Amino acid sequence: MTEFQSSATSGSAVDMLGIVKDFDTFRAVDDVTLKIQPNEFFTLLGPSGCGKTTLLRLMAGFETPTTGSILLGTKDISRLPPNHRPINTVFQSYALFPHMTVAENIGFGLKMLGRSRSEIKVTVDEMLRLVRLEGRGDSLVTRLSGGQQQRVALARGLAPRPQILLLDEPLSALDLKLRQSMQIELKRLQAETGITFVFVTHDQEEALTMSDRIAVMNAGKVLQVGSSRDIYEHPADRFVAGFIGETNFLQGDLEAVDGMSGTVRLKNGVRVSAGLSEEAPRHGAITIVIRPEHIEITDVGAAGSIAATVATVVYFGTDTHIHTHLADGTPVIIRQQNRRDGSRAPQTNALIGLVLPLGASQVLRD
Amino acid sequence: MATDVDIAEAQLSHKRWLTAPALLCITLFGMVPLITVMSYSLMQPSEYGGVVPKFSPDAYISLLFQRDVFDDALTFSPDYLIIFARTVAFGAATTLLCLLIGFPTAYFMATRSPDTRNRWVLLITIPFWSNLLVRTIAIMFIIRDEGLINMIMLSLDLINAPVGIIFTDFAIVLGLIYSFLPFMILPIYAALEKVDFRLAEAGFDLYASRFQVLWRIIIPLAMPGIITGCVLVFIPTFGAYVTPLLLGGGRHMMIGDLIALQFGSSRNWPLGSAFATVLMGFVLLALYIQARKAMGVSHG
Ligand SMILES: Nc1ncnc2c1ncn2[C@@H]1O[C@H](COP(=O)(O)OP(=O)(O)OP(=O)(O)O)[C@@H](O)[C@H]1O
Ligand SMILES: [Mg+2]
Numbered sequence: 107m108t109e110f111q112s113s114a115t116s117g118s119a120v121d122m123l124g125i126v127k128d129f130d131t132f133r134a135v136d137d138v139t140l141k142i143q144p145n146e147f148f149t150l151l152g153p154s155g156c157g158k159t160t161l162l163r164l165m166a167g168f169e170t171p172t173t174g175s176i177l178l179g180t181k182d183i184s185r186l187p188p189n190h191r192p193i194n195t196v197f198q199s200y201a202l203f204p205h206m207t208v209a210e211n212i213g214f215g216l217k218m219l220g221r222s223r224s225e226i227k228v229t230v231d232e233m234l235r236l237v238r239l240e241g242r243g244d245s246l247v248t249r250l251s252g253g254q255q256q257r258v259a260l261a262r263g264l265a266p267r268p269q270i271l272l273l274d275e276p277l278s279a280l281d282l283k284l285r286q287s288m289q290i291e292l293k294r295l296q297a298e299t300g301i302t303f304v305f306v307t308h309d310q311e312e313a314l315t316m317s318d319r320i321a322v323m324n325a326g327k328v329l330q331v332g333s334s335r336d337i338y339e340h341p342a343d344r345f346v347a348g349f350i351g352e353t354n355f356l357q358g359d360l361e362a363v364d365g366m367s368g369t370v371r372l373k374n375g376v377r378v379s380a381g382l383s384e385e386a387p388r389h390g391a392i393t394i395v396i397r398p399e400h401i402e403i404t405d406v407g408a409a410g411s412i413a414a415t416v417a418t419v420v421y422f423g424t425d426t427h428i429h430t431h432l433a434d435g436t437p438v439i440i441r442q443q444n445r446r447d448g449s450r451a452p453q454t455n456a457l458i459g460l461v462l463p464l465g466a467s468q469v470l471r472d
Numbered sequence: 473m474a475t476d477v478d479i480a481e482a483q484l485s486h487k488r489w490l491t492a493p494a495l496l497c498i499t500l501f502g503m504v505p506l507i508t509v510m511s512y513s514l515m516q517p518s519e520y521g522g523v524v525p526k527f528s529p530d531a532y533i534s535l536l537f538q539r540d541v542f543d544d545a546l547t548f549s550p551d552y553l554i555i556f557a558r559t560v561a562f563g564a565a566t567t568l569l570c571l572l573i574g575f576p577t578a579y580f581m582a583t584r585s586p587d588t589r590n591r592w593v594l595l596i597t598i599p600f601w602s603n604l605l606v607r608t609i610a611i612m613f614i615i616r617d618e619g620l621i622n623m624i625m626l627s628l629d630l631i632n633a634p635v636g637i638i639f640t641d642f643a644i645v646l647g648l649i650y651s652f653l654p655f656m657i658l659p660i661y662a663a664l665e666k667v668d669f670r671l672a673e674a675g676f677d678l679y680a681s682r683f684q685v686l687w688r689i690i691i692p693l694a695m696p697g698i699i700t701g702c703v704l705v706f707i708p709t710f711g712a713y714v715t716p717l718l719l720g721g722g723r724h725m726m727i728g729d730l731i732a733l734q735f736g737s738s739r740n741w742p743l744g745s746a747f748a749t750v751l752m753g754f755v756l757l758a759l760y761i762q763a764r765k766a767m768g769v770s771h772g
Contacts (some may be wrong), residue, residue: 166677168676189677189678194677197673204693267626
């Protein structure tokens with residue numbers, strides 16, 4: 107393991123440089139460049155089929171890139187087989203060895219690395235403690251519950267102290283309660299072990315709450331890499347804006363541009379000012395995006411407001427979602443936090459005015 | 473109140489009746505021949521075949537001893553023991569070789585795409601479409617001195633004179649392998665087909681080499697199929713009769729031939745029955761040991 111750990115200090119933990127992966131004629135990963143930092147909780151987020159698993163399998167060594175290279179520290183590992191990479195995987199299906207006990211599963215990697223019996227036992231006990239399965243070492247894995255199997259899979263991946271732990275939707279088979287407690291558990295394990303986690307999910311909420319940084323993928327490409335806040339507040343394009351959280355899209359024309367902001371004339375004649383991202387178009391017909399919680403409600407007809415009709419009002423405990431549509435039929439969702447005074451959410455079919463506050467709306471690259 | 477119990481009991485006795493045909497079959501086709509053979513082995517031979525219903529342990533004694541024609545003294549004679557040992561050795565060799573050929577074959581089949589697998593299974597069963605005797609004679613044509621193998625080797629100048637393959641121990645084992653290989657392949661294939669090959673990836677990911685993945689993950693998971701295959705090959709070799717007779721040229725008998733001889737030209741039914749009984753005991757013992765092992769495997 108010493109040979110593995112030596113390179114961990116220099117720069118990124120993993121560099122993926124211009125990775126392309128073709129399956130016959132199908133391009134599953136399309137020119138992906140990623141730099142994953144040491145000790146980072148890094149998440150790959152994207153819809154089903156966008157190439158997340160393929161990217162993970164490229165890192166693990168189950169696939170080799172068609173072009174591009176993968177660096178671990180400074181070493182090119184693109185062509186190394188999985189058993190020569192200090193990278194372990196927690197599989198979505200867990201893939202625990204059914205003919206072995208919990209302890210044998212956890213100790214398997216160390217055994218294959220040729221560690222002594224006593225060292226394996228010490229590490230396995232430590233891992234059992236870490237994943238809170240003390241005393242279950244001799245159980246058969248087939249006798250464990252889903253959540254327990256999940257934790258054995260984690261312990262098995264962590265036991266050889268890999269430089270990188272890859273997790274492919276490890277929580278998707280668990281029910282909501284268990285999933286939430288495992289999310290916290292995973293964060294704790296990552297912090298305690300200091301191992302770089304590359305986590306795959308298609309659940310945006312899970313990605314936002316757990317990650318240091320997120321890479322949003324679609325159709326084999328990485329569209330944006332950034333912190334949860336970056337991605338939520340400054341989505342790079344319409345896809346990211348739509349995929350992460352709820353978003354409203356409004357059509358309009360860009361009338362004037364002033365550096366990083368511009369004046370947009372919406373279809374119904376109302377003018378709003380919107381931020382312009384770097385790659386956003388600078389003229390013509392555009393779409394602005396605005397988050398539901400950023401829209402304010404006022405009386406219909408108030409200056410600078412857009413008239414909208416309330417379709418449904420859904421109470422969510424902490425907040426209320428108000429589904430409306432504009433005169434031309436464009437749907438707009440507004441999210442209001444519920445106050446203690448039980449203040450007035452608009453009634454269904456009411457006519458209200460919507461205000462887009464300065465700086466809340468943005469024009470994005472399509 | 474009691475009605476529930478009555479109904480349950482009525483159903484139970486009803487169910488007992490349902491097992492009657494099965495019990496009858498087992499008794500008629502299993503137990504009766506078995507008991508007949510066992511009791512024949514303890515009787516005296518009749519001169520023209522059959523038995524004289526008088527008790528005699530002679531058949532068992534003559535398994536190991538020869539009775540002197542003049543003074544009735546018993547001397548140890550290992551002839552039958554040698555045939556028995558040869559049978560076990562041929563059976564073991566056949567089983568081992570079938571395993572060595574069968575496992576990779578089954579592995580190959582199980583790793584094909586699901587729709588081509590059935591085609592492979594069909595191919596494996598093709599030999600069963602014809603009669604064993606015909607197939608054995610076909611082998612004779614291939615391995616005899618003027619046969620296909622020698623012809624090819626001669627024409628390629630690999631050899632100067634035909635190599636004697638037929639009528640050797642090798643020919644017998646070859647014939648046995650050919651006859652029983654599918655019984656090894658199919659159970660192993662069935663076991664491997666159920667193995668989740670993602671587990672092999674997991675092993676590979678955890679620093680296991682290809683060999684270690686095979687040895688520590690694939691083989692243990694296929695073990696029930698391997699054991700079944702070994703039992704299905706090893707035990708029927710004891711009954712092999714046509715193969716050693718034709719391919720061994722009758723020079724090296726196996727116990728199947730010996731038993732056939734006793735019921736045929738030797739007209740010593742008690743001795744034949746005694747062989748059969750001892751053989752059965754041996755097979756039961758082997759099965760018992762295998763079952764114990766299989767239990768050990770499935771309990772981890
Ligand atoms: N071995 C393969 N051969 C051919 N196509 C493949 C192969 N593996 C993946 N693909 C294709 O590549 C695309 C990306 O697959 P991948 O499994 O990486 O998606 P994913 O993002 O993990 O999706 P999900 O969220 O559903 O797991 C899919 O369209 C898939 O059909
Ligand atoms: Mg996937």
